[in-house]
Amino acid sequence: MIQKTLIPILYFIFTFFVQAQTKNAHVLLGQIKDKTTQSDIPYASILIKDTQTQKVHNGTTSNDKGAFSITTTASSFYVEISFLGFKTKTITDFNSSQSRINLGTIWLEEDSQQLEAVQVRAEKSKTQFKLDKKVFNVGKDIASTGMSALEVLNNVPSVNVNIEGEVSLRGSNGVQILVDGKPSILSDDSSNALGTITADMIESIEVITNPSAKYDAEGTAGLLNIVLKKEEKRGINGSVSLNTGTPDNHSVGVSLNRRTEKFNLFTQLGGGHRSMPRDNKNSNLNKVNNQKVESYGTNYRNETFFNFILGTDYHIDDYNTLTLSGNFAYEWEDQPSKTYYQLYQNDILESKWEREEETSAENPKWQYEFNYKKEFKNNKDHVLLVSALGRFFGKETDSEFENSGNTTQTDQETNTDFQQADYTFKLDYTNPITDAYTLEAGSQYVINDVGNNYEVRDYNNTNNSFEIDPNLTNNFEYNQKVLAFYGTGAYEANQWGVKLGLRLEHTNLQTLLTNTNEDNQQNYTDFFPTVHTSYKISTNFSLQAGYSRRIYRPRLWDLNPFFSIRDNFNIRVGNPNLLPEYTDSYELTAVYDLGKASMNTSIYNRYTTDVMERIFLFDENSNVTTTSPFNIGTKNTTGVEVNGKYSPLKWLTFNGDFNWNYFSREGVYDTQNFDFSGDSWSSRVTSKIGFPSDIDIELTGNYRSKYKTIQGQTSGFAFMDMGLRKKLLKGKAVINIAVRDVFASRIQESTVNNSSRYQYSFGQRGRFFTLGFSYGFGKGEAMTYSGKRR
Template sequence: MKIGFKKLVVIGLLLTCNFVVAQETNTEVIGTLVDANSSQPIPYATVALYNNSTKDIITGATTDDKGQFYINTSASGFYIEISFMGFKTKTITDFTLRNSKIDLGVIKLSEDNEALEEVVVMAEVSKTVFKLDKRVFNIGKDISSTGASAIEVLNNVPSVNVNIEGEVSLRGSSGVQILINGKPSVLADESSNALGTITADMIESIEVITNPSAKYEASGTAGILNIILKKEEKKGWNGSVTLNTGIPDNHSIGLSLNRRTEKFNLFTQVGVGYRSLPRDSEAINTDLSNNEAVFSKGTSYRDETFYTITLGTDYHINDLNVLTLSGNFAYEVEDQPSETNFKTYDSNNTLLSSWLRKETTEATNPKYQYELNYKKQFKNNDDHSLLLSVLGRFFGKDQSSQFDNSVRIGTVADNNQQTETKFQQADYTFKVDYTSPLSETFTIETGAQYVINDVGNDYEVRDLIGGNYEVIDDLSNNFEYNQKVLGVYFTGSYELEKWGIKGGLRLENTDLNTLLTNTNSANSQNFTDYFPSLHTSYKVNDNVSFQAGYSRRIFRPRLWDLNPFFNIRNNFNIRRGNPNLQPEFTDSYELTSIYKIGKASFSSSLYHKYTTEVVERVSTSVDNVTTTTPENIGTNASIGFETNGKYSLSKWLTFTGDFNFNYFDRVGSFQSQSFDFSGRQWSSRLGSKIGLPADIDIELTGNYQSGFNTVQGDVTGYAFLDLGVRKKIFKGKAIVNLGVRDVFESRISERFVSQPTFETYSFDQRGRFITLGLSYGFGKGEAMTYSGGRRR
């Protein structure tokens, strides 16, 4: 009872960020690790301190390129354990403390020539620490020895969740930007299995950035995950073959190969498959002036055959210079059939008409990506570096659709129609980053980035008139979108052992031009904005740390937010863009704590965001035709609390949880209508991982998303459950993976719009998805745990 009360008191203190710092006497532990046979230094070995009484780990570190290590601790009564793959573990209990320093000198490790038949999981050394503007999850032997893929490693990182299909989310939000060694990479493309070619023992750490500093582009995202790879990557051949099937149709086969030598790292992936994505939809439009209503209900599919290939190489010119060249090409063939039933009713609820609208859509989508990176490190310091990168992407769509109506009762309010779309998007990114540690405590960063987005969307609608299809000029046009963003930044950081501060400023110029060529209607925006950032962190002890941060962000309207044309699948519920839409700006403040109590670890954050020129979707209705467009409406002030934790009840049972609560206050008006209101929204996730005998893992993840108010109505909440079962065979070389997403088919979207003159209701549901995958790893690689890929 007393112990439980003390824990509650500690948790309360942490959440309110009130703490008392006791005077501590720190001990430095230093030494150099070498091979007993060759006397060569051993980099990236694990050095850990353990409590003499409880045998629990206190803290740890890894050796650098020269085999040297440094540990600073306030603990006493410990022993030292040193381990590295292929060498015998060394335990040191006899050492001398002089002037608060333990100098172990040169330590020799002997090779372990015995072949291990199974992996022995040592005490956990993976841990999260604060580094000013980010949290760094250092990969310890508990994870790196398991042979897991990078996707599975991400699922161990606090605040990060990876579902059974391999989709990554941060604080419950998808759309996370994933970097490899601080830069974009085709290996970080979630739409493929590329991350599966990176195994856990190649990863040194993962950086979690929820409130990016001025170093990163100011466009608002859910956050950034940066995977830092070890310099000493596994040499030889790595590879895997994957086979997948699923209901609804989700069938594919893939091959991954990787070859590493002293100078080169060559990798390739080839895949082919077929998948289907059904969607059930309903809508009700009611005209309150005459109480007439239009009902629609139907099912649409996106059936896709895809082919993809990835090629790339890292060329290590020497120890200080690395050149990377990679590319990816994919080709998709789409078929999008749909059937929608329409009914109209009068004010007495009498059926006036009924008809079936059938769509046949075919499309081909070529897309490719290439990147060239050059990284130079300087001899005086590994962190002193220059990075140059060029990234190019292209996506095209050639699509044609046929819409046919079949009358059942009364008359049809729709025409038979055809549409044709030719879409092309090219993106180019040029980037330079320079980092210079001026001293052991002070570091500066500077750089520039230039991004070009060039898009063309030629859209034509034809109606059946007098037996012939004629072009409808009012609905057809060629929309051109060109955006250029130039950004430059500078940051400076001062970091001590326990405390640090980092400030920066980013300057971005946006040049945006849109043109409707048929009507010669042009819109241009050119603006320059400043994006400051400030971050600080304080480490109380090895179990408790705090971090505070501020940054200014921008949301630039995307192509589909600006394009005024639309899909005519349902002519009574139209969505179109707004060429006059302005960007929204957000000031973001955050206070975060991370702490460990016994077997449980927690991270909690208080955050506040103030957004101007908020982009909201506004609906209008004329003759029961509802048109929804994005508009800039006022401001939004929100304050929230987010916490997540992990509790390992035993070696075979682990619980994880996330909770996010947000209160918001909206102020704004549109067309003389006030949109002032307040609301709240919250979400939660509770997951469990159960380890069974025979290398079987079961994952259960329950999610809940509350309902919330919108500017014109509300959105209902929903709960859903995901299930995953994995079985390792052939000593981990092969993995069988069964996944069930939305077990009870309860993940739905319901939206209501209630206005003085009209009401609308919409419903969407994806349904249950079942996937079964088999992956086999060969050479020095391991099987890819997430073999199903991510549905898009």
């Protein structure tokens, strides 16, 4: 009886209390912007404080666009807004009797007294999490001294770069690399030019494992977008740097920016010389006749390079901007190498000889881009963007191969004339209908036109002259056109958000081998849906989930049936009949913020069909191993990834990431069953230690586990990078010392072992030292430009 009476009374009291609280609640809205640059300030802190006691009633942070919404039931309060590097703003001028209070646009001013502290905290690279991507903000990590974009990528969580310079994301190849959101000649596989982008030129790298429909569907593993710096500070700003190192790594770089009311002129100039030796070993054992060929030697890649970027933004008015930019780069290559061969029969040495290579090449690259950006008066994020991009890469290479010793191998000469022209036309429209709802739509047309004229000349002892080898000489033409349309819709509130998208792409591919008149044509149309969602459980914990369908189209070097005669016993060729890969990608991510520590954990799954695998084909009669790509079955990968940061003390910080995945392969080629399964894992830990007198030391340890391949196994390895930095003139000048691969332990070994043969290969780059000095002037900061690349 008491319970029956008490429950309604308690329910009445609770309902009355809730209604009273709701009746007195205030909802405050606003938008936070930088007064100098007029740009949005995301993740600013908003506090509701009691007028009398200054006690905090409630708090929140602004979203990616600088907007916020916060509720309070206090009757007497004020609003305090703060962000690192800006003056704290207190707002008391509003009508507290209203239930909905719109504070409008809130402008924050830079705090010059905090700037030095901001710079110190921003020196360390850090990762931010957004609805459909992770943003790795590139700081002034000491070990990045002398780094190229390719080596910076190797420091990004989820990304690995092997000794050959191949980029993988969560252990999978098929990564699409963009520069400022667009294809670039600097990131193209065939140009080998990521080295002309250096660490100091990079603002951030966006890791997009499940890209939305707005992005190209290209890249089954996902996208990496390299965002370059483009200063917006008024007046003249810039920096200059000098670097030297061993093996040869000498460069000078200059970065300048001039900002006026109407124009923003930006330029970067760099040049230098570098050398990249690599030690190689190979062994091919024919188990049928017990014949073995071993080879070892050192390949060198010496380059003198030059890179120039020039561009301007013209602000027609507050809502219309034109951008015109150009990039020109040039490289002179010299690749001397000597390889020693030994032929064994039943473990008895029968012959040995040397093969010496002299290769020279000139590589011009240029790119030009035009953008028109229209902002609408109702919202700065309501944007129409039209862009046209043209890029060109050429490479003319001459090689001489001379054999000496006991061998029947002939001397050879080769000449390669490579030309690539790409054109991209884009239309993007973004409309934030409300603070929560956003629509995007657009289209893209991409043209890839490539030609590779390859000529091989064999030495004729009878005529004492070089004659063209028609079996190896070829002219390969590659033309691909992709037309795309996309649309996305997003809802993003303070607590949760969802984004849906659909992309349509039509591909037309034509290849032609002119000397045999072999042609290949492929036409296909695909739909690529995407889904992303996030839910903020508390201020310290949130969840993200995503799905996307991706494609990886075979490149020129995958399709060209002629590739290399550098080593006549280990030849790589393409396959003009290759089909594209398709991948369905799923992931769930939890993001934690624990004060001194932060961590995110992801569970992901990728299912890929028509997997492109490189197969080793062994000729028992000649002991020649030919490597060629084929479409072989499916691959199912499930993995866990953990990234974290811990700062137990002001002078000590740890960053780490760990990735483990299990994969299952199913496929058949030429009656051979390639079903197998395995796992792999990688980890990275970086520690930064601060000492008095503005001296910092940084240590980075890396480990890559061994893993199974479709025909064999690739070894694991561990390596360490370290660096030391001394700041001068209150941070305007910096001296850096960096050592990469301290113990020269970054060694990659692979084996293939079956009933007919055993193959072993070894590759090592070695230890690199770099010394750098940089100085920033105007409002610019010291940088570390090197031009170092793979």
